[in-house]
Each structure stands twice: as C-alpha cells, then as structure tokens.
Amino acid sequence: MAGAGAAHTAAAARTGDPYSRALGSGRGPLYLRCADGRVLPLEIERWCALPDAADHSVLRRCLGTVLDVGCGPGRIVADLAGRGHRALGVDVHPDAVRRTRAAGGRALCRSVFDRLPGEGGWDTAVLLDGNIGIGGAPERLLARLAEVVAPRGLLLVEAAGEDVDERMAVHVCDGRGRCSAPFLWARVGLRALAAAVGSTGWEVAETWHRGSRCFAALRRAGAAL
Template identity: 85%
Template sequence: MAGVDAAQASAAVGTADPYSRALGTGRGPLFLRCEDGRVLPLEIERWCAGPDAADTAVLLRCRGTVLDVGCGPGRIVAALAGSGHRALGVDVHPDAVRRTRAAGGRALCRSVFDRLPGEGGWGTALLLDGNIGIGGAPERLLARLAEVVDPRGLLLVEVASEDVDERMAVHVCDGRGRCSAPFLWARAGVSALTAAAANTRWEVTETWNSGSRAFAALRRAG
C-alpha cells in the first residue's frame, strides 16, 4: 500500500507517463491495475472527446459557478464555458490543464486539497469519471468540498454503477507494460457515497443513470 496522502496520490496520476502519452494521443488502452491483480479500464477516448448524453445530463443540472475537480482534458469545462457558465477546472496534471485551456476552458494545475479560488462560493462542484476516488478517501474529499462549495450549492458525483466500496492502491498502466508509481484510489457506488456523505455534511438528493453510467446529486445536510 502506497503511503501517500491525497494530494500526493493525485499527483501520482498526474505525472504518470502512460497517462501523459494517452492525453497526447487521445487514445488508449489505459487502465488502473489494482493490488489484487484486477484491471479497470480508463475511458481516455471518451474523456478526450466532446460531452456525450450522460455528460449533457450533468451539464443541465449545473447551477451558478462550476468547479470541475480532476477536469482531465477539459471536455466539461469547455462545454460549460461555451454555454456561458463561469467554470474552472483543477487538475494536478500539467498536460491536462494545457489541453483544457486549448479547448477554451479555464484551468489551474492544482490539487483540490490546495487553496482554491473562490473557496466557499462555488455554486456547483463536479466529481466525474471516477474522481470520487481521488486520494483513496471519499470522506476526506467530500469534507474538503464542503469547504469549497457554497452552503446552498450542489455537488454532482459520478459513482460506480455497481454497489461497491473499495479503498486500494493502484497503478495507471497502458497496453505496453508501462505503469505509474502506486497511489491511493477509491471506488464508491451509491450506497457507499450515501454513507460517506452522512459523515461529511452532505446528503444525497437525487440519483440517476445514463446508459452504463451512474450519478448522484448532493446538497449540504440541514
């Protein structure tokens, strides 16, 4: 198990050579290799394309200013900017930030656990494409976003489509045997997210599915 904190774990993804290569080409294969030998595909082609129908359902729910945590190559931030939203992506990977900016979005190369612009005032925060896993501790991540989002704001999370609650060490690997250093990651389905939210001043107010993808909306409890 990698002994790294959440910010370092995010940085491990960001500096992984396989991820850099995939960002540059927009193609995989790319996957997470788990400590138990499982491999979990990463949908780099989808991330580097424009928003799909599932993304559009998320975009339509965004209110006010939008913070995309782990924005990757920036399809969501660029789409929000194109529709007139004030949106910002944050990602620890410089190439992801550059690609987001090239697509017309605003982005910072920064961990969500670092100081962010507009803390406490964001209308909506996004955790898409598995980013509830950042740092391997959903409770810590949700607690951090409770500091970042306006008390009346909204958190939109993509969850695992199956009922899973995992904390693990993983590597980012490609199809040529190249792998990143290990880092901490998590996977959470709706039940796990609901339990984590109950401990971090959030409550799940809506869930929905779009194709094979699953999502939840959260607001501040009380």
C-alpha cells in the first residue's frame, strides 16, 4: 500500500490525506475504495506495530543487503537494521519515509520506477502489505525489480490471501469519508503471481502461508538456488 504513486504523494503533500493522518496516529480505520464500490480494509495498525509472526517468516529469509519497496512506516527496515542487515526502504510518501527514519531505519522518498541506489546489486528485495500492486501492473513492477536485484538475488513477495487477479483505480479513504486522489493498484493471489513471473525474469522458488497471509520467494530465472 505504501507505494501508492506520484498522484497520491502530491495530494498528500497538499491536503494531509487519510493515509498521512493514519500514519501520524498509527490507527485507522483506513480503506481502499474501488471504482465498483467495494471497500477493502487496510491494516494500518499492523503496519505501524512491530513485526508479527508472519513478518518474521519473511525477515528470516532475507539475505545480505535488503531493499524494502513501499516501506510504509518502516517496521521491516528497522527490524532488519537491528539484525545487522544493510537495509533501505523506498516509498513515495514523505510521511512514511519520516516515520521509517524515526523508527531507526534508512529510507528514501522515491518511486521504485526511478533510479535507485545500488541498482543491480541488492541481495534481497521485499514487497509486503499488498505492494505487489504498486502501479497497477505487477508484470511491470516485477520486471523493474529484476533490474534492481542482483543476478543471484531474492525477491520476497506477499500475495493476496485469496485467489484474485485485479487491476484497478482506487482511493485511500478513512472512516469519515475523506479520500485521497485516485491511483492505480493491483491485487494478485499466489496463482496470479505465478502466472505473472514468467515474462519478467523471475521464477517461483518457494511459497508459504502464515495465518491468513501468503508469500512467495522468487529467484531470477536460471539462477542457482
């Protein structure tokens, strides 16, 4: 969710949008509102808390240097730093970057589609909390990360907990009817993720579940495990 896009960032800077307010308080309610009227809850309280058991299943798999794409309030980056990893969070939302830095993590206010430090050399990249949806085109995002991660690197992705494959325009809204500017987003389950990786330079090395959350470890196609 944290990598909502440039339009969302500009709106946040102008108006203090619902995501900014929720980051400040660490509380919701916060939702994605879809064009068809559906409302999808966002777990802002979990994002602003310490890593949970499902997060730790990802953290244990991180190797070497780690890039957290759409780092949000920074729980993953801060934990990795405490484990001795050289970790960097990137997020388009300046309030998310400020909160990550306050938590003790390194973070950069930038889109994953812009030039990033250490391109082609990151040992691990992570896409948690729905961030496979950044930009509304998972194939484009996966192809971009194939440029960012080292040839023998690892990409750890959280998929939707249901069998879904959606590309859509959404708003972030709170419980008082305040909404952000629209931005493009996607939701993909494990099956849709597996279908997306084939043309992007990745292959699925592992999948696992923790509670209601689903994850996949991707390796560059042809790389030794």
